Amino acid sequence: MDKIYIEDLEVYGYHGVNKEEKSMGQKFLISVEIFTNLRKAALEDNIESTINYAELCYEIEEEFKKEKYDLIEKAAEKLANYILLKYSSVERIKLNIKKPWAPIGKPIKYAAVEVDRKIHKAYIGIGSNMGDKKKNLNEAIEILNDNEFIKVTKISKFYTTKPVGYLEQDDFLNGALEIETLMEPEELVDFLLNVEKKLKRERIIKWGPRTIDLDVLLYDDMVSSNEKIILPHPRMHERMFVLEPLNDIAPYLIHPLLNKRIFQLKNILEK
Template sequence: MDKILLKNLAFYGYHGVLPEENVLGQKFFVDIELFLDLCKAGISDDVHETVNYADVYQMVKNVVENKRFKLIEALAEAIANLILNKFSRVQEVIVQIRKPEAPVNGIFDYFGLTIKRTRKVKAYLSLGSNLGDKKANIDQAVELLRNHEHINVTKVSSYYETEPVGYTEQDWFLNIAVELETSLAPYSLLKYCNFIEKVLKRERVIKWGPRIIDVDILLYGDFRSEDELLTIPHPRMMERAFVMVPLYEIAPELEINKRNIKEIVESLTGEEVRKVDL
């Protein structure tokens, strides 16, 4: 992921185990590293597509100068949690705190620590194939998902045979749904899904036509997007039985756009979807 750096932020705070540290106070230096996808900000040149540095600085300043902790471990944890809770675009944060005037007899530059905290987001994907060995294509795509260090595949649905939609002069599809937890940002996850399609030699020739593999992001936590790169929730997903039926199997309590998934599945008609044992 891309990274935003805030280095050597200097504050005066009252943190420490010793009583005099809580009364007299001392200097603290803080470094913040924010990991997020900056692709859209780089393209749009819009501050709303990134994290405002001034907002981060003020948040850290308020915590260091206005709160009191015995341990800088607790101070660092408070900073990391606030950043992840406030800035939904941030997927990972590293906080380093240094105490150059720690009340320790000896010669030293500073005492300090570094912590790293990662946001885990639940996402749902739809995978499909109707060329070659369909099951092998899907299984290989799932394995590539499992191989990514920042993706944890938590659930995989059964296989479903589904009739083609749009362009009907083609073989039936084999489809599954996948639940995963990831620290990848939405656009980074999209890039990896596109990479999987490239590895499996997906070719885009006919719209809705035959394809060796489809790897689509359906949902990504509470994230919403409608742009030329990524639309989440996936457009028309609630109209497609080949998407909703496998998804319902692994997430029966899911709500999409304030609608229960069971209600959505029961409302679908006309598209045949058959569960198969392979």
């Protein structure tokens, strides 16, 4: 992957735990390593086809000085998120903040933190079988899109499907979403649970009726056995109400464990 480097941009800022650091300020050195495709800029020799690093330096300084944080960890996170959200061509960023005048009472060259961030692609299963089902699905999508760290990039058709597990309930309306997100998997799960709560989902009967159901199906090509989020979703390949809408938006996506594309898993289940 091509890269753009900015090394040790000097910025006077007001971050630190001590009161004096926020009032008097101090020097910080900011470095960024931006992963992006420079092919178009190289062929066209046009500044509009790349990231103008001169402008970026001014933007970094302005963003860095907007607020005062206790920790440079927070400042680094905010800066990395800012750049990823502003520049859609950035696929990944490493951002380093050095604090040469850190007040720790020992002779050091600097204290520093570095974050490594990227925009992740995830797929969400979405369903409802209570009240106005279509309205519930659309409200959930709207809430996701309203979050600054989530962008809904594809929405499947909605399908009416029979319930699974607990059968004494109404049919479901199911769909699938493709999203881009800066959230880590556990953060995404927590956010989706809050959306369900906001839309008044109650967990009374396992696989029972619900106003909204939001499940992370896939997250990049990650495989995880974390109790909070198992990836890929352990039952997605067994459920047509997942595969059919997912096939609408990502038929050639490869299941990272089964090594089969979504349309192939759907064909297998249909036999």
